[in-house]
Amino acid sequence: MSTMKVYDSSVRQIPVISQVKSIYENRGLLRLLVVRDLTVRYKRSVIGVWWSLLNPLFTTAVLYYVFNTVFKSKLPGGAPFLPYLLSGVLLITLFNQGLTMGADAIATGAGVLTKVHVRPEIFAASASISSAINFLIGLIPLTIVLAIYHRTPTWHFPILLLVIFCMTLFTTGLSLLLAIAYINFDDSRSLINIFLMALQYMTPIFYPITLLGPHTRDVIQLNPLYSFLQIFRHEFGNVGVSTLANWEIMFGCSLVAFFGGFYIFSKRWPKVVAKL
Amino acid sequence: MAKSGGQAVTQELIVEATDISLAYRRTRHRVSSLKQTAIDTINRRMAYEEFFALKSVSFNIARGETVSIIGRNGAGKSTLLKVIARVLPPTTGRVIVRGHVAPMIELGAGFNPELTGAENIVLYGTLLGRTPKEMKSRIETIADWAGLTEHLDIPIRAYSSGMTARLAFATATDLTPDLLLIDEVLSVGDADFREKSAARTVEMMNSGCAVLLVSHDMDAVERMSTRAIYLENGIQKLSGEPKSVIEAYLSDVHH
Numbered sequence: 001m002s003t004m005k006v007y008d009s010s011v012r013q014i015p016v017i018s019q020v021k022s023i024y025e026n027r028g029l030l031r032l033l034v035v036r037d038l039t040v041r042y043k044r045s046v047i048g049v050w051w052s053l054l055n056p057l058f059t060t061a062v063l064y065y066v067f068n069t070v071f072k073s074k075l076p077g078g079a080p081f082l083p084y085l086l087s088g089v090l091l092i093t094l095f096n097q098g099l100t101m102g103a104d105a106i107a108t109g110a111g112v113l114t115k116v117h118v119r120p121e122i123f124a125a126s127a128s129i130s131s132a133i134n135f136l137i138g139l140i141p142l143t144i145v146l147a148i149y150h151r152t153p154t155w156h157f158p159i160l161l162l163v164i165f166c167m168t169l170f171t172t173g174l175s176l177l178l179a180i181a182y183i184n185f186d187d188s189r190s191l192i193n194i195f196l197m198a199l200q201y202m203t204p205i206f207y208p209i210t211l212l213g214p215h216t217r218d219v220i221q222l223n224p225l226y227s228f229l230q231i232f233r234h235e236f237g238n239v240g241v242s243t244l245a246n247w248e249i250m251f252g253c254s255l256v257a258f259f260g261g262f263y264i265f266s267k268r269w270p271k272v273v274a275k276l
Numbered sequence: 277m278a279k280s281g282g283q284a285v286t287q288e289l290i291v292e293a294t295d296i297s298l299a300y301r302r303t304r305h306r307v308s309s310l311k312q313t314a315i316d317t318i319n320r321r322m323a324y325e326e327f328f329a330l331k332s333v334s335f336n337i338a339r340g341e342t343v344s345i346i347g348r349n350g351a352g353k354s355t356l357l358k359v360i361a362r363v364l365p366p367t368t369g370r371v372i373v374r375g376h377v378a379p380m381i382e383l384g385a386g387f388n389p390e391l392t393g394a395e396n397i398v399l400y401g402t403l404l405g406r407t408p409k410e411m412k413s414r415i416e417t418i419a420d421w422a423g424l425t426e427h428l429d430i431p432i433r434a435y436s437s438g439m440t441a442r443l444a445f446a447t448a449t450d451l452t453p454d455l456l457l458i459d460e461v462l463s464v465g466d467a468d469f470r471e472k473s474a475a476r477t478v479e480m481m482n483s484g485c486a487v488l489l490v491s492h493d494m495d496a497v498e499r500m501s502t503r504a505i506y507l508e509n510g511i512q513k514l515s516g517e518p519k520s521v522i523e524a525y526l527s528d529v530h531h
Contacts, residue, residue: 006372006375007362007371007373009366009370036395115457116405117363117377184308185308271301275300
């Protein structure tokens with residue numbers, strides 16, 4: 001009797017802290033959701049784990065053909081194009097997946113989320129985490145591609161975990177904002193897709209940043225994904241260099257997206273639920 | 277209806293809702309497109325109005341009681357359920373809910389068609405607030421009750437809608453909660469299952485849990501509840517003995 005859970009609506013909930021605490025308290029559910037995402041993607045498909053790799057590999061193959069064969073792009077210093085390209089595709093996939101899966105899970109989960117007391121933030125976090133696991137699996141083909149060019153991952157590649165951690169914070173925070181937009185505005189999805197496409201082109205996935213004029217380069221360097229990508233390429237395959245500014249932008253943007261996303265979500269979500 | 281003035285010493289209160297209101301700002305014409313919102317904002321035509329979905333609603337539910345909420349569509353019934361289910365915090369007022377709450381949601385809303393029956397039992401139960409470990413130990417019992425033991429290892433997209441409903445109901449009602457929230461009495465599945473699920477619902481009601489029922493089915497309300505609350509435009513118009521509250525509501529509807 002004494003251990004009975006009591007809900008008292010008058011107990012003040014501190015934004016962000018209460019949300020993070022709730023995710024931690026429900027880590028059992030979080031784990032289940034991550035396992036669910038991975039199971040649904042892998043176990044049931046005929047080619048299993050390789051399915052998650054097929055998409056980035058295929059995208060890479062197409063882009064490789066277009067830019068290497070058709071346009072004859074060259075990287076400065078004669079760096080190999082294929083690992084450069086594949087690392088770019090893997091990172092942008094990590095971002096896109098974490099962001100859109102999380103937002104979709106919340107936007108389509110209204111049947112549960114408006115009736116059951118379960119924090120939607122858990123769904124956003126699980127999408128980001130399962131995307132991160134997919135990304136880690138994607139490092140296997142990247143290592144193979146590096147080997148083709150007689151390169152090996154750097155000795156300091158575990159620093160990559162920091163990049164993944166920051167990306168998880170970044171996409172979790174942003175996907176909460178995206179979920180609110182999806183639910184509030186019917187036409188937001190198509191607009192956001194265009195925006196994501198623009199962001200993708202503004203990230204040097206298949207072109208070297210040196211190709212651009214100084215002004216364009218300044219703009220691109222403000223794109224947080226550029227910093228994530230520079231650090232990833234540098235830390236993992238020693239392709240390109242990362243600067244202190246890249247690290248600052250990566251940490252800064254992830255923290256702002258995380259805290260901002262959680263805070264705004266805690267204020268907006270009750271209003272969204274009231275109308276659903 | 278005068279509130280019972282006596283101290284609740286003998287009754288254990290599961291729900292205490294005191295003077296709860298829920299207000300939100302809504303746009304005067306329902307805009308749901310970004311384009312329209314942008315245009316309206318630029319033209320400064322966004323007209324907001326404060327909307328009260330609930331206004332000063334107070335009630336208690338003691339263990340063993342079944343309280344029904346009746347009222348027209350849009351009267352605030354679902355909002356009230358959301359507030360009690362702690363999905364939505366009240367704007368003002370205070371809600372206290374003691375113990376384990378089990379909402380009966382649209383059956384299968386938390387299911388994933390690609391996962392097996394067993395996996396869905398664990399996921400759904402965890403969504404409803406239990407632990408994965410606890411749920412894993414209950415798989416067999418739940419499947420047995422739902423009559424699905426032989427289908428546990430196949431993805432539920434291969435289930436019929438009746439089978440899915442049985443699995444969802446069995447999982448949701450596996451544990452007798454302290455508070456059961458029902459949005460419309462369930463009428464899914466075949467006659468056998470309907471009977472079985474109705475029996476289980478009654479069993480739970482009799483085993484001392486408190487029930488909050490929202491329904492348009494006046495027969496069910498009169499039959500099942502110990503008290504009824506009539507909501508109109510978010511205001512608690514009448515509450516008390518089910519029969520008289522239903523009569524008042526019906527006479528309003530017919531005018």
